[in-house]
Amino acid sequence: MSNSLVPNDLESNHILKLHYFVPSERKLWTIIGKNNEYWLDPELDYCSCKHYYYKTLSGKEKCQHLKIFNEFLKKNNYDKIKFSDEEYSGFLITLIKDILRI
Numbered sequence: 001m002s003n004s005l006v007p008n009d010l011e012s013n014h015i016l017k018l019h020y021f022v023p024s025e026r027k028l029w030t031i032i033g034k035n036n037e038y039w040l041d042p043e044l045d046y047c048s049c050k051h052y053y054y055k056t057l058s059g060k061e062k063c064q065h066l067k068i069f070n071e072f073l074k075k076n077n078y079d080k081i082k083f084s085d086e087e088y089s090g091f092l093i094t095l096i097k098d099i100l101r102i
């Protein structure tokens with residue numbers, strides 16, 4: 001890996017989390033990086049990290065989180081956390097505030 005934006009030990013420092021809302025079965029994925037938690041949307045190929053913003057959006061390449069997401073998923077290497085639907089909007093607000101650092 002020669003990309004300087006991606007630390008070599010990235011993979012070992014990541015924990016993928018599935019936030020699963022019932023009964024609607026809505027899913028939100030987050031991945032914990034070195035300093036931040038990022039919001040991943042695999043269906044939209046979206047990630048809230050800087051790499052995504054600068055590189056993926058301009059069509060260059062997927063960010064590391066989106067790349068390793070599939071690996072983690074295949075290995076069932078993630079935590080599944082159940083929430084109720086009433087918690088959904090509150091969770092989303094917290095997540096967005098976190099990402100935008102409001």
Ligand SMILES: [Zn+2]
Nearest residue numbers: 047049063065
């Ligand atoms: Zn990312």
